[in-house]
Amino acid sequence: IAEEKAGSLIECGGVVTVISPDLTDGLRDQVDRGALRWLSRPYGPGDVRGYRLVISATDSAEVNERVYRDAEAEGIMVNVVDVPPLCRYIVPSIVRQGDLCIAISTGGKSPALAKKIRGQLEGAFGPEYAELLDLLGAYRPRMKAAYPDETETRARLWTSLVDSDLLDLLRAGRAEEARDRVESCISHSSD
Secondary structure, eight states: OHHHHHHHHHHTTOOEEEEOSSOOHHHHHHHHTTSEEEEOSOOOTTTTTTOSEEEEOOSOHHHHHHHHHHHHHHTOEEEETTOGGGBSSOOOEEEEETTEEEEEOOTTSOHHHHHHHHHHHHHHSOHHHHHHHHHHHHHHHHHHHHSTTOHHHHHHHHHHHHTTTHHHHHHTTOHHHHHHHHHHHHHHHTO
16 A cells, blocks of 8 residues: 555655655665655654655554654644544545546545446556547647637537547557547538
């Protein structure tokens, strides 16, 4: 769990410090790459000081309680994983495909259900969604320029593109054909 939480923060540009006597192989790789700082020791008094956000992901209820109390005393946002009463914020489960980001939250009531839903969504939203998003994003400025005062026309065209077979083309590795389809839609509609 700590590996997943640290990875998500690093991916978003966070500067992460892990305090733990030992690390998973994945966290050790992050340390070796310089992506996170590791303090190789147990949590101690004052360790939360100076941080803006704290996540406690230990298997020790005593340590989790101490981290929570220390963070609260310092006015620091704290999340004790899988213990909603010891959370000042909830971290949703995330599905990412490129710039597409889908958040799943159960309000802390069932992380297991959020994980199950995430797995289902990961299967439903493959890499072709990232490709489609990049493709549509690349044409967005051109669409706005072609129809500067025609919001409804733009919305209709975007909807027709999203509802078309572009995803199927991308899934089949036919990216050039998908690009041509978008190009044609914008060009012919502006004639």
